[in-house]
Amino acid sequence: MSAASPSPRARIVRGRPALGILLLVSLLLGLGLAALLTRTPAPRPADAEASVFSARRAMVDVERLARAPRPLGTPEHAAARAYLLGRMQALGLDPVVMEGPLSPGSIRRMERWELSPEAAGYRVRNLVGQLPGRDPTAAPVVLMAHYDSVPGSPGAADDATGVAAVLEAVRAIQARGPTERPLIVLITDAEELGLDGARVFFGDYPDRARIGFVVNLEARGGGGRAMMFETGPGNAGAVGLLAGAAPHIDGGVTSNSLAVAIYRMMSNDTDFSVPRERGIAGLNFAFIGRADQYHRPSSTPEALDKGSLQHIGSQALEVTDRLLRTETLPEAGPDRVYADAFGGAMIVMPAPWGWGLVVVSLGLLAFAVFRSRTALASLLRGAVDGVAFLAGAFVLAQAVRLAAGPMLRRVESADVYYQLLERLPLMEVATGLALFGAALVFLAGTSGKLRMAWMGTVAVLGLLVQLIGGWDPVSAGMTALALVAVIPVPPPAASPWPRWLGLIGLVLVLGAVAQALLPEAAFLLLWPGLVAVAAAAFVAAIDPELRRGRISLVPVVTTVVVGGWLLAMGHPVFLGIGMDLPGILALIALLWLSLAAPLALMTPNSPGAGPWSGLRIIGLVLIVAAVSVSASALVFMPG
Numbered sequence: 001m002s003a004a005s006p007s008p009r010a011r012i013v014r015g016r017p018a019l020g021i022l023l024l025v026s027l028l029l030g031l032g033l034a035a036l037l038t039r040t041p042a043p044r045p046a047d048a049e050a051s052v053f054s055a056r057r058a059m060v061d062v063e064r065l066a067r068a069p070r071p072l073g074t075p076e077h078a079a080a081r082a083y084l085l086g087r088m089q090a091l092g093l094d095p096v097v098m099e100g101p102l103s104p105g106s107i108r109r110m111e112r113w114e115l116s117p118e119a120a121g122y123r124v125r126n127l128v129g130q131l132p133g134r135d136p137t138a139a140p141v142v143l144m145a146h147y148d149s150v151p152g153s154p155g156a157a158d159d160a161t162g163v164a165a166v167l168e169a170v171r172a173i174q175a176r177g178p179t180e181r182p183l184i185v186l187i188t189d190a191e192e193l194g195l196d197g198a199r200v201f202f203g204d205y206p207d208r209a210r211i212g213f214v215v216n217l218e219a220r221g222g223g224g225r226a227m228m229f230e231t232g233p234g235n236a237g238a239v240g241l242l243a244g245a246a247p248h249i250d251g252g253v254t255s256n257s258l259a260v261a262i263y264r265m266m267s268n269d270t271d272f273s274v275p276r277e278r279g280i281a282g283l284n285f286a287f288i289g290r291a292d293q294y295h296r297p298s299s300t301p302e303a304l305d306k307g308s309l310q311h312i313g314s315q316a317l318e319v320t321d322r323l324l325r326t327e328t329l330p331e332a333g334p335d336r337v338y339a340d341a342f343g344g345a346m347i348v349m350p351a352p353w354g355w356g357l358v359v360v361s362l363g364l365l366a367f368a369v370f371r372s373r374t375a376l377a378s379l380l381r382g383a384v385d386g387v388a389f390l391a392g393a394f395v396l397a398q399a400v401r402l403a404a405g406p407m408l409r410r411v412e413s414a415d416v417y418y419q420l421l422e423r424l425p426l427m428e429v430a431t432g433l434a435l436f437g438a439a440l441v442f443l444a445g446t447s448g449k450l451r452m453a454w455m456g457t458v459a460v461l462g463l464l465v466q467l468i469g470g471w472d473p474v475s476a477g478m479t480a481l482a483l484v485a486v487i488p489v490p491p492p493a494a495s496p497w498p499r500w501l502g503l504i505g506l507v508l509v510l511g512a513v514a515q516a517l518l519p520e521a522a523f524l525l526l527w528p529g530l531v532a533v534a535a536a537a538f539v540a541a542i543d544p545e546l547r548r549g550r551i552s553l554v555p556v557v558t559t560v561v562v563g564g565w566l567l568a569m570g571h572p573v574f575l576g577i578g579m580d581l582p583g584i585l586a587l588i589a590l591l592w593l594s595l596a597a598p599l600a601l602m603t604p605n606s607p608g609a610g611p612w613s614g615l616r617i618i619g620l621v622l623i624v625a626a627v628s629v630s631a632s633a634l635v636f637m638p639g
Helices: 008-037 055-065 073-090 106-112 156-175 196-204 237-246 257-265 274-279 306-325 352-372 376-402 414-422 424-444 449-469 473-486 496-517 519-542 547-575 583-602 612-638
Strands: 097-103 123-131 141-145 184-188 214-217 227-231 282-285 334-342 345-350
Touching: 008 547, 008 583, 008 612, 055 073, 055 156, 055 306, 073 123, 073 156, 073 184, 097 196, 123 156, 123 196, 141 156, 141 196, 141 306, 156 184, 156 214, 156 306, 184 196, 184 414, 196 274, 214 306, 214 496, 227 257, 237 282, 237 334, 257 334, 257 519, 257 547, 282 612, 334 519, 345 352, 352 496, 352 519, 376 424, 376 449, 376 473, 376 496, 376 583, 376 612, 414 424, 414 583, 424 547, 424 583, 424 612, 449 473, 473 583, 496 519, 496 583, 519 547, 519 583, 547 583
Parallel strands: 141 184, 141 214, 214 282
Antiparallel strands: 097 123, 123 184, 227 282, 334 345
16 A cells, blocks of 8 residues: 655645755855855965965065054154165165155144154155066056055055065066066055155156056955955956956956945045046055954054965056056056956946846846736736835844944044944844845745834834934935835735746846946846846746746756855945945845745745745844844944
C-alpha cells in the first residue's frame, strides 16, 4: 500500500517557509559578495618586481613622514620637506622648492590652531620635480599629493600615504622604461589650511598652460578601497582611460558617476579643486574607510590599512603610466555614465543611452504584465505600496541614526564631529539592519491593523526626527509621503505579480526621473531595474502561473549577484553622506526588493497563498537590533 500524497495545504505550509528561508540565504550570499567586493588588495612585498607598485616599499616613506604631526610652520614640517627633497633627488627628479604667499584665510586658520605664520615666513613651499619624456614639447602630466598635516595628527593616511604612493609610482614608472611625455611630480604644501600650495603652483608655475592632465591622491580616514570620486570637466576621455587601466590595477577599480555627481554638490575641496576650476582634465582618488582616524592622533603608520596604500598606489601607477606613454592625452567630451562591475571592469556609456534602457525596460514590463495577466489597477497599487515602503524606510533609517548621536547640522564642535566619525561603523550596521528589517516586514505584508500600526510608527518616528534631529525638510517630506501612500491605497492582491511588478515599475519611473534630472545617477536605478524586469519577463514567459519551484532560481541568482553589487555600492555612499543622511540607503533597499520580492511572494503549487509570516517576526527583530546597535555607540564610544 503506497503512502498518501501530501495535501495541497501541507505543500503550501512547507512551501512558504522554504522560500522565505531561500530569501534569507540569498540575502546572506549577497552580503558575502559585497564583503568580497569591498576588500582592499593584499599589499605587495618589498621584494616585488620593480615595475609594480609595492605598499611595503612605500611604507618606508609613510613611516618616516608620519613620525609626528607636521603642520606648516613647525620643525616637523621642515624636516618632512628636507626628507622629501632628498627622496626626489634620489629618484632623479631634480626637485626645486616653489614658494608662494599664504592666503589671509590660511593665516587666520593657523592662528586658530595656535600655529605661527611668522615661523613659516608667511609662505608655502611646494616641492616640484620632473621626469623627462622623449618628447619635451608634449603636454606634461601632474601627479600630486600634499605633505602637510593638521596639528595633533601624524597624518599617516592624510596625506603621507598619497606622498609615498607618488614616490613609489614614480620609481615603478622609471623601471618600465622611458616615457613619451614629461611627468611633473608635485608635492603641495598647506592643503589642510586652504589649498594654498595648489593655488601657488597652478597660478605661478611657468609651464602651467601646457599641463594636460592631473592625478591627485587624497584620504579621509585610514583604510578602505581607494575610489576615483572626482573628475575634471568633460570626463569622457578620463573615464575611458580609467576603464582601460582597470584590469591591470591591484584589486580593480572602485568608481561610478553617482559619486562624481554627489561630490560636485558638496562643499568639500581637495588640491584637485584648483586645476578642475581651471578646466584641466584629471582624476582624483581617495579612500575614506576607518573614518575614526581622520585628522586624529590615531592616524599612525601602524594603524594604516596597508591594502589601501596598495590600492591607491596601484591606481596612481597604472593610470599615470598610461598617460605618459600615449601620444595623445584623453580628449574632453560629454560626461559619461559609468560604474565599476565587481572591480575588475567598468561599464561606461553615453548619458543619452539611459533613455534606451528606459524604453527597453518598459517594453519588458509590459510583456510581463500581459503574460501574468496583472491588472493595471493592481500594478498601480503595488507601485504605491513601494512608495510607502521607500518613504517609511527612509524615516526609519533617520530615526535609528539619531540613537547614535546628533545630526551634523546640530554639531557645534569639532570634537563632537570626530566622535561621530568614530561611531560611523556602528551607524552603518544599524542602518543596514533597520532597512533589511523594514524590507522583510514589507514582504510579509501589512494590512488591516498592521497597516495602521505602520502608519502610526512612521508618524511618530518622523516627529522624533524633527524634534531631536532638527528641522529637515527632506525627512518631513518623506514622512508625509509615507503616510499619504499608505492611507488611500489598499495593499495589492496576494498574488506575487502585482507587488513584484509594481516595485519594478516604481524603480523604472524613478529611473526615468533621474535620467531627466541627473543622468549621471540614473544608472543606479536603471541598471538593476533592467535586470529585475528581465528576470520578471523571463519568469512570466516560462511560468506565468508560478507553479514550478525551480523558477525561483532566477530571482535567487539576480538577488545574489546584483544585490551584492548594490550592497557594495551602498558602503561608500554611507561613508560619504550616511552620517547625516542614512535614509538615502532606503533606495538601495527598494532596489533589492525589486530583485528579491518574488522569493517571499511566490508559493509554488498555490499562487496567492501569501508570503511566510515568519519574515515579519525576523524583520521586527532586525529593527529592534538596529536601534540597540545604534544606541550602543553612546555606551561604548561616549563623548
